[in-house]
Amino acid sequence: MLPLEHLGLAVVDGLVNGSVMAFIALGLAIVFGIMNVVNLTHGELYMLGAMISWLMVQAALPYASALVAAPLLVGGLAVAINMFILQRFGHEPGQTVLATFGLLLILQQLGLAILGPAPRSISPPFNPIIEFSGFSYSGFKLFAGLFSLMACLLVWLGVERSRIGPLLRAAQENRLMAESLGIDTSKVFLIGFALAGSLVGFAGALTSPFRQIHFLMGFDALAVSFVVVVLGGVGRIGGTIAAGVGLGLLESLAALFLAPTVARVLTLTLALIYVVARRLGSIRGVWRY
Amino acid sequence: MDRRRALSSLLKTGIIAAGAAGLGAVAGYLSGSSIGAQPPQGREPGVKPIKIGFQVHRTGIGAPYGFWYERVANAAVSYINKIGGIAGRPVELIAEDDETSPAKGAQVVERLVLAHNVDFILGALFSDVVLASGPRAGELKRPYFAVSEGTHVPFGKLNRWCFQPGITDVPGQVTAVAKWIFENLGKRVAMIYPDYAFGHDHRDALTKAAERYGARIVEKIPIPPGETSFTKYFTRIPRDIDVLYHVMVGDVLTFIRELGVYLGRDRPELFGFIDSIEAVPLSAPGLEYLEGTYFWEAFPRYADGYDTPYARFYRESVGVDESGADKSDPSRVSAFSHMFGVWETLFVIKEAVEQSGYSEPTRSDYEAFIKTLESMDWFNEGLWHPQGDKRFNGKLHQSFGHQFISVVRNGRLVVVHRTEIEDSFYEHPNDYTKQPLF
Numbered sequence: 001m002l003p004l005e006h007l008g009l010a011v012v013d014g015l016v017n018g019s020v021m022a023f024i025a026l027g028l029a030i031v032f033g034i035m036n037v038v039n040l041t042h043g044e045l046y047m048l049g050a051m052i053s054w055l056m057v058q059a060a061l062p063y064a065s066a067l068v069a070a071p072l073l074v075g076g077l078a079v080a081i082n083m084f085i086l087q088r089f090g091h092e093p094g095q096t097v098l099a100t101f102g103l104l105l106i107l108q109q110l111g112l113a114i115l116g117p118a119p120r121s122i123s124p125p126f127n128p129i130i131e132f133s134g135f136s137y138s139g140f141k142l143f144a145g146l147f148s149l150m151a152c153l154l155v156w157l158g159v160e161r162s163r164i165g166p167l168l169r170a171a172q173e174n175r176l177m178a179e180s181l182g183i184d185t186s187k188v189f190l191i192g193f194a195l196a197g198s199l200v201g202f203a204g205a206l207t208s209p210f211r212q213i214h215f216l217m218g219f220d221a222l223a224v225s226f227v228v229v230v231l232g233g234v235g236r237i238g239g240t241i242a243a244g245v246g247l248g249l250l251e252s253l254a255a256l257f258l259a260p261t262v263a264r265v266l267t268l269t270l271a272l273i274y275v276v277a278r279r280l281g282s283i284r285g286v287w288r289y
Numbered sequence: 290m291d292r293r294r295a296l297s298s299l300l301k302t303g304i305i306a307a308g309a310a311g312l313g314a315v316a317g318y319l320s321g322s323s324i325g326a327q328p329p330q331g332r333e334p335g336v337k338p339i340k341i342g343f344q345v346h347r348t349g350i351g352a353p354y355g356f357w358y359e360r361v362a363n364a365a366v367s368y369i370n371k372i373g374g375i376a377g378r379p380v381e382l383i384a385e386d387d388e389t390s391p392a393k394g395a396q397v398v399e400r401l402v403l404a405h406n407v408d409f410i411l412g413a414l415f416s417d418v419v420l421a422s423g424p425r426a427g428e429l430k431r432p433y434f435a436v437s438e439g440t441h442v443p444f445g446k447l448n449r450w451c452f453q454p455g456i457t458d459v460p461g462q463v464t465a466v467a468k469w470i471f472e473n474l475g476k477r478v479a480m481i482y483p484d485y486a487f488g489h490d491h492r493d494a495l496t497k498a499a500e501r502y503g504a505r506i507v508e509k510i511p512i513p514p515g516e517t518s519f520t521k522y523f524t525r526i527p528r529d530i531d532v533l534y535h536v537m538v539g540d541v542l543t544f545i546r547e548l549g550v551y552l553g554r555d556r557p558e559l560f561g562f563i564d565s566i567e568a569v570p571l572s573a574p575g576l577e578y579l580e581g582t583y584f585w586e587a588f589p590r591y592a593d594g595y596d597t598p599y600a601r602f603y604r605e606s607v608g609v610d611e612s613g614a615d616k617s618d619p620s621r622v623s624a625f626s627h628m629f630g631v632w633e634t635l636f637v638i639k640e641a642v643e644q645s646g647y648s649e650p651t652r653s654d655y656e657a658f659i660k661t662l663e664s665m666d667w668f669n670e671g672l673w674h675p676q677g678d679k680r681f682n683g684k685l686h687q688s689f690g691h692q693f694i695s696v697v698r699n700g701r702l703v704v705v706h707r708t709e710i711e712d713s714f715y716e717h718p719n720d721y722t723k724q725p726l727f
Contacts (some may be wrong), residue, residue: 210546
């Protein structure tokens with residue numbers, strides 16, 4: 001019989017990992033989900049956030065300063081990528097994919113040049129061991145999970161309840177019409193990239209004390225982010241958050257009963273079935289969102 | 290070659306030459322001088338060089354190893370050229386990045402043979418790259434020397450043109466250390482390993498060794514590749530085990546941190562393979578939990594772990610300090626337990642070329658080279674084999690050697706045991722010598 005403490009640990013760990021996953025994917029949910037721009041540098045921007053955090057701690061600056069610097073610098077870089085490269089292609093999908101893939105490689109090599117080939121790590125600024133009944137958990141990781149969830153909900157509210165969301169959608173769906181209505185679409189795209197870059201840069205810095213910092217860490221972040229965004233329903237910030245948390249929880253619970261790799265395969269298979277079923281449902285008008 | 294003739298005349302001349310050339314070689318290497326085209330001292334310039342192609346993981350996931358493999362290859366070639374080259378000919382190293390990619394690895398092999406017409410290929414570390422490259426080397430009829438630890442060479446997954454003489458393989462390593470683990474740490478073992486070929490080699494070898502020594506692997510926990518969070522798998526670790534055996538699960542700093550939180554102080558003995566923390570400083574935040582735990586090392590990271598004149602010369606030649614870090618950048622820790630394989634492999638090529646009379650990339654010369662290499666059975670410890678003597682099995686194309694077990698004490702690795710070569714022997718029916726060469 002399954003010990004209760006194992007179930008408790010799986011739930012806590014699943015919720016924490018899921019929340020962090022959703023937070024990392026949030027920027028992609030805006031750029032890809034709402035603005036329909038396939039930004040393959042998303043994972044590398046995450047890596048840069050973590051790298052900035054490492055550099056600042058190495059320079060004897062407090063970790064908290066990285067939480068300010070990383071979103072500013074990475075957000076600025078995302079804006080520059082949009083202004084100087086993607087905007088010139090009119091965000092046309094084919095060219096955007098090629099351009100961002102090239103940038104992905106450049107940023108990855110930049111990471112290799114600065115971090116070196118070996119993994120790096122920094123100490124959490126605080127890390128009390130939290131005792132639950134029957135198991136213990138990292139205090140900083142728990143904090144990062146809760147912070148991620150709060151940040152996700154705030155961004156969701158911000159995008160859905162303010163003018164930002166409709167403006168981003170309008171600029172993506174019919175740029176000519178939006179501009180004829182007086183919307184400066186270039187500025188809207190700039191805001192979208194700034195927001196997405198800042199969020200993923202922040203996520204990189206936030207997770208850097210409990211994940212190893214490595215020049216290749218962006219690959220996994222990109223893959224997971226795409227899975228979460230697609231699973232949550234493209235264009236739905238709330239869906240992305242739910243998908244991230246749900247996926248984390250499902251994977252954690254499945255690992256209690258199944259071999260780890262089988263658990264992962266099962267989780268992703270269920271996610272795929274859900275996406276296909278939702279697509280079929282929406283075609284038949286059964287499933288609306 | 291008889292092992293009992295301990296340090297052969299070959300090595301004696303090597304030591305004398307080293308005295309004269311050692312510092313120059315190191316200085317030349319550290320100053321970044323071009324070493325490939327440098328003719329051996331006392332030889333006529335313009336003598337046709339022996340060209341050795343080098344498939345190197347400069348980028349991709351293998352980059353931490355690739356950096357050091359390339360440094361060691363350059364240092365070894367520099368030293369070889371200082372002591373007269375190979376059969377009196379200078380050695381030219383032609384290195385190409387394989388991006389730690391199997392597809393690119395096979396392309397690199399093609400380019401090295403077809404564009405550069407290299408005589409031999411110094412191969413890769415990562416198993417998937419070796420598995421993709423070895424068959425192409427066989428098709429192109431060019432000797433390919435893996436420095437990989439994988440079982441693909443000894444278990445017959447490649448071909449007669451592929452060798453692994455400079456580094457021991459996973460089954461040999463595990464077989465050697467398993468006896469010590471079971472006798473000293475306990476017989477109830479759980480293991481955590483990556484869920485791909487490298488991890489499966491560990492799983493299979495340790496399971497076999499457990500059967501032999503009356504131990505029990507009570508839980509096997511394979512970790513999916515690319516995992517970045519491990520706590521969810523720790524609930525599978527039984528509480529009543531003596532030893533938790535762990536190897537290369539990927540995001541090692543996260544793994545150790547989370548393991549520390551989960552197990553706390555009331556933990557079983559931990560035995561790991563250095564692969565997990567190769568090129569990672571033990572002072573890295575999060576690794577404090579490793580204090581008092583054990584690791585396999587092929588060649589001790591800290592100089593006092595195996596302090597011989599040969600090991601010192603090698604360490605000096607490749608620019609590594611007493612604690613296993615780069616002399617010019619102490620924050621950069623070396624891949625010390627793997628990179629010596631590059632050094633030793635290059636000297637095996639030298640020995641085999643000189644004994645076989647190899648001269649040109651022709652059928653007859655390659656036949657003589659390969660048969661000579663297959664007939665070798667010992668590589669004596671010395672400047673050319675600083676990690677220790679090795680038994681070479683010509684049928685398996687694989688070397689067997691000594692292994693080290695170290696404990697983390699005061700934040701450094703301290704050697705507690707060195708295994709005998711015989712401890713690593715295992716049976717396998719593979720026999721490459723039965724395969725036709727052409």
